[in-house]
Amino acid sequence: MIELENVAYSYGGGELLSDISLKLAAGSFHFLTGPSGAGKTTLMKLCYGALSPTSGTLRLFDKDVHTLDRDEIAQIRRRVGVVHQDCQFLDHLPVKENIALPLHVSDRSNEAETGDIDDLMHWVGLTDRAAALPPELSGGERQRAALARAVIMSPDVVLADEPTGNVDWDMSQRLLRLLIELNRMGKTVLVATHDLSLIRATKSQVQARVLRIANRRIQLAGADL
Amino acid sequence: MIELENVAYSYGGGELLSDISLKLAAGSFHFLTGPSGAGKTTLMKLCYGALSPTSGTLRLFDKDVHTLDRDEIAQIRRRVGVVHQDCQFLDHLPVKENIALPLHVSDRSNEAETGDIDDLMHWVGLTDRAAALPPELSGGERQRAALARAVIMSPDVVLADEPTGNVDWDMSQRLLRLLIELNRMGKTVLVATHDLSLIRATKSQVQARVLRIANRRIQLAGADL
Amino acid sequence: MLASRDRHADRVVPPSGFTAQLTLFAAAAMAFLAVFALALSLASGRLAARWGDELARSATIRITAPQDQQSAQVEAALRILETTKGVRTARALTDAEQQALLAPWFGADLALDTLPVPRLIEVIEDADGMDPAGLRLRLAAEVPGAVLDDHSRWRAPLVSAASRLRTLGWTSTLLIAAVMAAMVTLAANAALAANAQVISVLRLVGATDAYIAQAFIRRFTIRTLIGASAGMALGMVAVLFMPGGNDETATFLTGLGFQGWHWITPLLVPPLAALVAFLATRMAARRTLETLT
Amino acid sequence: MLASRDRHADRVVPPSGFTAQLTLFAAAAMAFLAVFALALSLASGRLAARWGDELARSATIRITAPQDQQSAQVEAALRILETTKGVRTARALTDAEQQALLAPWFGADLALDTLPVPRLIEVIEDADGMDPAGLRLRLAAEVPGAVLDDHSRWRAPLVSAASRLRTLGWTSTLLIAAVMAAMVTLAANAALAANAQVISVLRLVGATDAYIAQAFIRRFTIRTLIGASAGMALGMVAVLFMPGGNDETATFLTGLGFQGWHWITPLLVPPLAALVAFLATRMAARRTLETLT
Numbered sequence A, B: 001m002i003e004l005e006n007v008a009y010s011y012g013g014g015e016l017l018s019d020i021s022l023k024l025a026a027g028s029f030h031f032l033t034g035p036s037g038a039g040k041t042t043l044m045k046l047c048y049g050a051l052s053p054t055s056g057t058l059r060l061f062d063k064d065v066h067t068l069d070r071d072e073i074a075q076i077r078r079r080v081g082v083v084h085q086d087c088q089f090l091d092h093l094p095v096k097e098n099i100a101l102p103l104h105v106s107d108r109s110n111e112a113e114t115g116d117i118d119d120l121m122h123w124v125g126l127t128d129r130a131a132a133l134p135p136e137l138s139g140g141e142r143q144r145a146a147l148a149r150a151v152i153m154s155p156d157v158v159l160a161d162e163p164t165g166n167v168d169w170d171m172s173q174r175l176l177r178l179l180i181e182l183n184r185m186g187k188t189v190l191v192a193t194h195d196l197s198l199i200r201a202t203k204s205q206v207q208a209r210v211l212r213i214a215n216r217r218i219q220l221a222g223a224d225l
Numbered sequence C, D: 001m002l003a004s005r006d007r008h009a010d011r012v013v014p015p016s017g018f019t020a021q022l023t024l025f026a027a028a029a030m031a032f033l034a035v036f037a038l039a040l041s042l043a044s045g046r047l048a049a050r051w052g053d054e055l056a057r058s059a060t061i062r063i064t065a066p067q068d069q070q071s072a073q074v075e076a077a078l079r080i081l082e083t084t085k086g087v088r089t090a091r092a093l094t095d096a097e098q099q100a101l102l103a104p105w106f107g108a109d110l111a112l113d114t115l116p117v118p119r120l121i122e123v124i125e126d127a128d129g130m131d132p133a134g135l136r137l138r139l140a141a142e143v144p145g146a147v148l149d150d151h152s153r154w155r156a157p158l159v160s161a162a163s164r165l166r167t168l169g170w171t172s173t174l175l176i177a178a179v180m181a182a183m184v185t186l187a188a189n190a191a192l193a194a195n196a197q198v199i200s201v202l203r204l205v206g207a208t209d210a211y212i213a214q215a216f217i218r219r220f221t222i223r224t225l226i227g228a229s230a231g232m233a234l235g236m237v238a239v240l241f242m243p244g245g246n247d248e249t250a251t252f253l254t255g256l257g258f259q260g261w262h263w264i265t266p267l268l269v270p271p272l273a274a275l276v277a278f279l280a281t282r283m284a285a286r287r288t289l290e291t292l293t
């Protein structure tokens, strides 16, 4: 699905990420950790084509990102569901329409009328807030809405950047279960988080690998967790 | 410092918080927990005068909020440092100036030139990013900048809403230490968080009380933690 | 299906706000002013055309001769004029007409035959114009009492003033059109900047550039069209109720008014404004989008 | 201390962006148009005043009499006029002046004494005006050949046209001023809306309403002042280089031009625009702030 080969990235100063080689195979489940400011969000942005590597090769769905035009990137976004760390919405549309937005913009509006979206909203516990506007949501509700929006298209890849930073333990377990469910259906999942207990709790339920960014490189964190 | 007496709050639908009586005495340290959407942020907003209770009496620094005019609320904001859950900055000013902003707007610009601010930025680990603009910060860096901005005035009360949602364990310990330090200097501290291990780790260092919002009411969570 | 998609594409742009009002208002105000400037240009254009044409194409022959030879000389002059190239019509003024011309000086009760008043022949040239020098030579030879006045004394300053007036009118129209274009462009840009978050959210959930641009372009084009139509309608009503819109002298003096097919020209203002809005929004949207990945 | 605080208060508002450009441009464009409209109003005002005054205040007396009695009658008429209330000056036209008036009809080489041309007396009234009916009676009694023409035939339409022209000029000036005010207000509002986050951040860190409003008010007032000054300067240059700005006929025909102290009036445009911006921004800032706690 997503393949990085000796990828490096720099925002202009020194290199933030160097020599990253990584392969997110179809159906794999990865956690991404590392100290604040290590480059987790940056790596995720590379994975959905929001940034292009300053050197090395990055292949998304077997296409080199450097060769993609803007419309192809838009197409890829439809196959990659992203939960952003600072989740943003269309503040003038109710939560439910925001969650259905990816369907609308990719010409699958009719699916928005089926019951899937209600099931999903129920799962993330937003049924009561369906008609609220995003600025009226609590921090945790926003994150859950962002997760629902990321998976509504049942994308091939789900990238979630700190999806549980603002929710309590029970809810974060519930959200993780949703991701595990999707992973069992064959979706590739990458979750950036600093919550080690969440990683531990998940590892018992799914074959998850833990990646760690340290000193600009990526390492596989193993038994030490 | 902050006193709530039978306070209730509703955003327009049903009551979100009912019959809340609470006293944050000078020099006390409180944690606030509760499931996502329980009303933690709402309670904090009441405490810094961003919302007024729909019923009951709320006294900030011994003044009833209902009797405060807008300038008095501005004055109170200078005595209450707030870390917002969705921290916002002036996106066109560098991080350092954003952290010094409370000094500038309250006519204490000259203090911005002293070394305090550099010490503080060093403590929260933002010395390297002092000249960056807020949109160039990582999620955790934003939270740390928000905390630094909240305490730069050495306010009498510090309200922190999920100040560690996006930072790793070591950093969250470090940030908590800053709050504990302030508390030892006599400041009142209220931290909303869903991270129970953080609460546990802190309790060993300071006399902290844990408040829990459940079923629209506030309870003192005791030994069960 | 497509309709539902379009309906939704419209909804993704926030419905209103100050930038929207600004677009509407700027379009309306500028269309209103444009209609006025157009009326001024067209009215002065008409005036310029009339002065230029009529003065350039008419001349007077004055025949001063003893009373008994006058009619003979007039006839001789008219014969010459009949065979002169470039003359469309030529006729002697009637007594009543001459009396009217002289009334300011001699009073309306003047008896023409008591005065040795010269006879006047009005000459109207055709489109090609005549050769005054040649005509003068022929007249000098055959009608000694005839003096040709081709009005060049009057014509030169009036023609130049009239063409200045026309230039002024069109300059203001162009100026206002340019201001309208700039204002609509800036308003569209301001609105896009205000909606930066909308654009980036749409882009992040997989909307194509065309979809995003379309949503904004449609909104702004329609807004400008509505604003400009309202402004134009108000402008036309104002011009219509302009005092003295009928009498040509008054029209000239108040400088405004449409006539005949000119009433159609203001109708071009809203489509042109909408076209400007379309191009401006498209450019602005493209530029905004290019900064996003 | 205060200066440093002010410097910082300025910095809290983002330096630029499309709404800023919009404010600048709207102010400049509207000031430019306002200068033009002002020039038009003032020029037409002058014209209206001149026509109204001169026509209303001048009259002609035509004396038709046998050649030998003419000068006697002219003198008699002048004597009467000297004692007539409301007459400032009265004088007989010279031969040369009459010849000039008659030249279009009789040619420049006319010998006045070969014709029984009436003598003309030009009467200039003073501010109070004279009583034409009374004068007519006295003239009829003492100067049988005199006919008083008080130009009322010409005056009525011209005076009304001139006053229409003046009305039109001031209407457009007011219109443009109103458009400018609305545009600046909307631009200020749009800019405030675009800076909603800045305002709420400032409020949350303890800035008073006065501090926040001040930062925006200063910025927008200065921006409008700069924009309007630039527009005004351009407008004045344009008026100055208007073709035929000197000759009064041309000035009338091209409709524009300042004279004397009128050159000062456009200088009022930028301060007025800045005042509007000040009030608009203050109102908008207050309104925006009131929605925040």
Ligand SMILES: Nc1ncnc2c1ncn2[C@@H]1O[C@H](COP(=O)(O)OP(=O)(O)OP(=O)(O)O)[C@@H](O)[C@H]1O
Residues within 6 Å of the ligand: A011, A016, A034, A035, A036, A037, A038, A039, A040, A041, A042, A043, A085, B129, B132, B135, B136, B137, B138, B139, B140, B141, B166, B167
């Ligand atoms: N647009 C940008 N321009 C310049 N520097 C940036 C930009 N975005 C991020 N950075 C810097 O790059 C570093 C990595 O940022 P990133 O957001 O990837 O960190 P992160 O691992 O996600 O951290 P966190 O856990 O705090 O979210 C940070 O130091 C940040 O300040």
Ligand SMILES: Nc1ncnc2c1ncn2[C@@H]1O[C@H](COP(=O)(O)OP(=O)(O)OP(=O)(O)O)[C@@H](O)[C@H]1O
Residues within 6 Å of the ligand: A129, A132, A135, A136, A137, A138, A139, A140, A141, A166, A167, B011, B016, B034, B035, B036, B037, B038, B039, B040, B041, B042, B043, B085
């Ligand atoms: N402006 C608003 N209008 C209407 N409802 C609101 C508004 N703000 C918050 N709410 C609702 O009130 C409830 C409590 O919100 P609040 O932000 O206080 O929760 P919280 O305890 O901070 O949750 P979290 O842990 O997710 O941040 C939520 O259900 C939220 O949707």
Ligand SMILES: [Mg+2]
Residues within 6 Å of the ligand: A040, A041, A042, A085, A161, B138, B139, B140
């Ligand atoms: Mg991050």
Ligand SMILES: [Mg+2]
Residues within 6 Å of the ligand: A138, A139, A140, B040, B041, B042, B085, B161
């Ligand atoms: Mg909250």
